């Protein structure tokens with residue numbers, strides 16, 4: 001546990017529900033918009049496939065926990081195929097990143113720590129790149145850029161970004 005009051009651990013099968021919570025948080029990143037219900041997020045293949053069957057072979061992830069071991073944030077990577085791509089799909093061998101931190105812990109370094117840990121795990125597993133999709137208006141975009149992600153494709157409202165992972 002660092003001075004920051006949180007620590008990181010590897011995500012396990014027991015974290016499936018929390019990852020789904022963080023997926024819902026990521027979909028609902030903009031509080032000014034009508035919020036999408038958990039049922040809708042998990043009922044729509046386009047979003048549900050980020051957590052469906054967690055953990056699937058090849059999935060990687062980390063969970064941030066507070067001093068009471070309560071989860072406060074999560075990051076995970078999943079491979080998608082060209083016929084069932086994620087929003088940030090680049091190639092079948094490039095895992096796509098999802099990230100969320102509970103509202104009361106945002107802006108305290110949890111997201112940045114999770115991104116660093118995800119790159120470490122990905123590198124240790126032999127991945128050379130990871131990708132993501134982020135809406136341009138989301139402040140998370142600046143965090144990703146700061147953490148070494150660069151934009152490789154831009155849609156009307158969102159960017160696909162990749163990070164080259166340096167080998168450990």
Ligand SMILES: CC(C)(COP(=O)(O)OP(=O)(O)OC[C@H]1O[C@@H](n2cnc3c(N)ncnc32)[C@H](O)[C@@H]1OP(=O)(O)O)[C@@H](O)C(=O)NCCC(=O)NCCS
Pocket residue numbers: 025026027028029099100101102105106107108109110111112113133134135138139140141142143
């Ligand atoms: C985006 C998110 C994961 C960042 O996690 P975090 O723990 O708040 O991030 P950190 O505290 O490590 O870093 C914050 C940095 O990111 C930026 N940032 C992005 N979103 C932010 C937010 N909602 N609140 C505060 N800072 C935010 C800040 O500029 C800050 O930079 P700084 O460290 O130079 O001040 C978190 O805010 C979140 O869960 N948001 C809703 C879900 C979401 O948008 N997920 C990503 C979808 S692509």
